[in-house]
Amino acid sequence: MFQKVYLFLFLWPMQEKIEKIKSALQDSKNIVITVHRSPDGDALGSALALSDILSQLNHNVTVVSPNSYASFLYWMKGNDDVLVFLKDLEKSTKVTKDADVIFMLDYNHLSRIGEYSNLVRDSDAFKVIIDHHQDPDLDIADVIISDTSICSTAQLLFNVIEKLGYKRLIKKDVAECLYAGIMTDTGSFKFSSTTAETHEIIAQLIDLGADNSKVHDLIYDNYTPDRIKLLGYCLNEKMKIFQDLHSAVISLTEEELKSFNFRKGDTEGVVNYALAIKGITFAVFIAEKEGAVKLSLRSKGDLKVNEIAKKYFNGGGHVNAAGGVSDLSVEETTNKIIEIFKKYKRVINQ
Numbered sequence: 001m002f003q004k005v006y007l008f009l010f011l012w013p014m015q016e017k018i019e020k021i022k023s024a025l026q027d028s029k030n031i032v033i034t035v036h037r038s039p040d041g042d043a044l045g046s047a048l049a050l051s052d053i054l055s056q057l058n059h060n061v062t063v064v065s066p067n068s069y070a071s072f073l074y075w076m077k078g079n080d081d082v083l084v085f086l087k088d089l090e091k092s093t094k095v096t097k098d099a100d101v102i103f104m105l106d107y108n109h110l111s112r113i114g115e116y117s118n119l120v121r122d123s124d125a126f127k128v129i130i131d132h133h134q135d136p137d138l139d140i141a142d143v144i145i146s147d148t149s150i151c152s153t154a155q156l157l158f159n160v161i162e163k164l165g166y167k168r169l170i171k172k173d174v175a176e177c178l179y180a181g182i183m184t185d186t187g188s189f190k191f192s193s194t195t196a197e198t199h200e201i202i203a204q205l206i207d208l209g210a211d212n213s214k215v216h217d218l219i220y221d222n223y224t225p226d227r228i229k230l231l232g233y234c235l236n237e238k239m240k241i242f243q244d245l246h247s248a249v250i251s252l253t254e255e256e257l258k259s260f261n262f263r264k265g266d267t268e269g270v271v272n273y274a275l276a277i278k279g280i281t282f283a284v285f286i287a288e289k290e291g292a293v294k295l296s297l298r299s300k301g302d303l304k305v306n307e308i309a310k311k312y313f314n315g316g317g318h319v320n321a322a323g324g325v326s327d328l329s330v331e332e333t334t335n336k337i338i339e340i341f342k343k344y345k346r347v348i349n350q
Ligand code: 5GP
Pocket: 133, 295, 296, 297, 314, 315, 316, 317, 318, 321, 322, 323, 324, 325
């Protein structure tokens, strides 16, 4: 009895949110699904999956990305109809102004959508956040489904879709978008955020038609020769390993990127190679892109890189994967990171 009551209390707030979304959708025709800047597999996969499902329910759905993204995501169904705000300014503005409902997927602060944020903030649409990052801004949406314990927005979205009663609408293409989201945000099911439930959902997605091997190929075995050479350059020439500090950093200037004909997405995953070195539990990748110095921070274990990103680089993210920006040069940022390595020196039993 006690257990039943407890379960009811636990589920109730979620059920109330689901009912609110349902009733908002009932009265709505135009729906916009938004994602954070430079959306990754989780953000874009979630957005395109939700878009497909709501389109099947006869809504007018548009996915808007604040800016462009990696070409290894272009295979996802619905990609060709995504509006890129910075490129399709007029259309993106119109659909956002006309929206009855706006979904905000895989982000929870308007700063994460850059120049697109004013339009979203000023819209009168009913707004729904579905996200797994820390510290959601509670003032920017009508319904916030936020769970930082879940590995990916795609997994959370799968739960939401199920609770909304739309699981029957998940066909092969949608299953593959969700699969890609979960796969990329768990580092192919290896991060500690991967749970039995993750694997259970993955099993369901495969049952629903997802070709798991194909999705892995499309995302991970799709390098251009320039991209793989850039990776070689990073590892051979640019990696500084501080074995005693259990830390490593790789940094690239805009010029270096240019010399490898850099395309968006080409440096994704580079930081993980530094973390693959035995004894390294704190890895940082620094790159100068579009005039800004961006950082990717990764850790293993208890080191909370989101706190470091927030404190020193105006950023954030998850405990073991975070990002931020620096207003110093690449070289100065690298030196600052080395100082941070020293400050966060840890004793690790190997
Ligand atoms: P990445 O290193 O792949 O760009 O990002 C890793 C994680 O950190 C992602 O979950 C992303 O949402 C978060 N992140 C990256 N850059 C920023 C940033 O500038 N601000 C905040 N708040 N989070 C970021």
